[in-house]
Amino acid sequence: MKIAVVGASGYVGAELIALLAKHPLIKEMHLLVSENSTSKDVAFSTLYPRFQATSKFSEQALQAFNGEWLAQNGAHLDAVFMATPHEYSQQWASAFLEQDIKVFDLSGAFRLNQPEDYPAYYGFEHNYPDLLDSAVYGLAEFNFDKIAKANLVAVPGCYPTASLLATKPITNANLQQKDVHIIVNGISGVSGAGRKASIASSFNEVSLTAYNVLQHRHQPEISQECGHPVIFNPHLAPFKRGLMATVTIHCQSHVTNEDVNKAYDQAYQTEQNAVVRVTQGWPKIDDVSNTPFANLHWQYDESKQILVVSCVIDNLLKGAASQAIQCFNLAMQQPVALSLVTPATIANAQTNTEVNA
Numbered sequence: 036m037k038i039a040v041v042g043a044s045g046y047v048g049a050e051l052i053a054l055l056a057k058h059p060l061i062k063e064m065h066l067l068v069s070e071n072s073t074s075k076d077v078a079f080s081t082l083y084p085r086f087q088a089t090s091k092f093s094e095q096a097l098q099a100f101n102g103e104w105l106a107q108n109g110a111h112l113d114a115v116f117m118a119t120p121h122e123y124s125q126q127w128a129s130a131f132l133e134q135d136i137k138v139f140d141l142s143g144a145f146r147l148n149q150p151e152d153y154p155a156y157y158g159f160e161h162n163y164p165d166l167l168d169s170a171v172y173g174l175a176e177f178n179f180d181k182i183a184k185a186n187l188v189a190v191p192g193c194y195p196t197a198s199l200l201a202t203k204p205i206t207n208a209n210l211q212q213k214d215v216h217i218i219v220n221g222i223s224g225v226s227g228a229g230r231k232a233s234i235a236s237s238f239n240e241v242s243l244t245a246y247n248v249l250q251h252r253h254q255p256e257i258s259q260e261c262g263h264p265v266i267f268n269p270h271l272a273p274f275k276r277g278l279m280a281t282v283t284i285h286c287q288s289h290v291t292n293e294d295v296n297k298a299y300d301q302a303y304q305t306e307q308n309a310v311v312r313v314t315q316g317w318p319k320i321d322d323v324s325n326t327p328f329a330n331l332h333w334q335y336d337e338s339k340q341i342l343v344v345s346c347v348i349d350n351l352l353k354g355a356a357s358q359a360i361q362c363f364n365l366a367m368q369q370p371v372a373l374s375l376v377t378p379a380t381i382a383n384a385q386t387n388t389e390v391n392a
């Protein structure tokens with residue numbers, strides 16, 4: 036297959052290129068940056084020396100992407116991965132789709148169903164509301180059937196990925212109390228903010244802090260996908276990569292420990308689950324950083340009907356690049372974790388959730 040990665044100079048783009056280079060279906064890969072990028076014509080391994088000599092693509096130079104490039108090369112492409120700013124993805128996705136190229140967009144440009152949420156949470160008017168209707172939300176563990184048929188996949192944000200893996204088994208089983216918000220506390224490493232320089236993410240400035248409280252764009256995304264109102268409290272922490280979402284859910288009065296365990300079993304003891312691992316103790320970011328896995332643990336107090344569940348992921352992998360490859364695999368009718376996880380490891384991931392009881 037012939038593919039392209041737009042945003043090849045960014046953190047997510049780099050992880051995607053490294054993973055796609057090991058994928059057995061990929062024969063040709065174009066590494067693309069924006070028209071005026073300072074990384075144009077620079078070899079990928081010069082920009083990211085840790086990937087030097089790791090694949091046949093690592094010495095390839097980054098090419099400038101524009102309409103002319105697409106007119107010349109689009110006919111040969113099977114799929115494109117867009118690891119670009121939201122507004123840029125929104126602007127270019129339709130041009131790829133018109134040429135029958137499947138789009139895996141890692142920005143937030145196509146995640147929300149309501150066009151009016153874009154000015155409110157993203158700061159721009161959405162020009163393609165029809166694509167919001169046709170885009171499939173790429174949470175691989177839950178939307179696998181739809182992803183398999185999609186032309187445009189909106190790969191989830193990093194915080195929503197961890198939050199929804201923790202929450203959806205419960206909301207899908209309707210175990211939560213209807214009139215109480217679900218509370219999500221998220222903590223992210225600094226790579227979540229991308230590679231560009233900013234005061235907020237500079238070395239001397241980063242210290243554990245809450246930010247964007249009650250206004251973060253991931254709040255409507257999490258609410259939309261779990262079908263329940265949430266309060267989302269994001270925090271920035273002084274480490275490079277990794278993310279944790281710890282979620283508090285008030286359950287209905289009849290809900291037992293057995294009901295909770297059954298809900299997680301039904302969600303994750305399935306053939307479709309390759310990367311969600313239920314752990315015996317509270318998960319740590321170091322257990323998943325630089326891996327495609329999500330680790331999950333919960334505790335339910337039956338007397339108070341309060342459930343606390345914590346999920347950790349690598350924000351650049353399960354929170355972005357490896358999740359996009361799960362979606363690509365599903366869309367290409369391949370095993371969901373092809374090139375990410377070995378079959379023996381998948382069997383271990385489907386751990387019996389009774390360890391959590």
Ligand SMILES: NC(=O)C1=CN([C@@H]2O[C@H](COP(=O)(O)OP(=O)(O)OC[C@H]3O[C@@H](n4cnc5c(N)ncnc54)[C@H](OP(=O)(O)O)[C@@H]3O)[C@@H](O)[C@H]2O)C=CC1
Nearest residue numbers: 042044045046047068069072118119142227229230350355
């Ligand atoms: N970091 C994370 O943990 C996650 C990020 N995402 C999303 O993935 C996408 C990429 O994020 P990330 O890699 O972190 O960001 P980076 O800032 O590291 O990279 C962004 C990329 O987009 C390009 N770019 C920047 N500005 C423009 C522009 N105005 N027009 C066109 N291209 C531009 C940059 O390249 P150049 O200027 O060289 O062209 C660069 O390749 C974003 O949409 C982000 O929201 C999703 C999940 C997790």
Ligand SMILES: CC(=O)N[C@@H](CCC(=O)OP(=O)(O)O)C(=O)O
Nearest residue numbers: 142143192193194223224227228
């Ligand atoms: C630490 C940090 O700044 N994180 C980013 C989230 C990055 C991400 O995954 O989100 P999108 O794909 O929706 O941009 C933020 O809070 O904006």
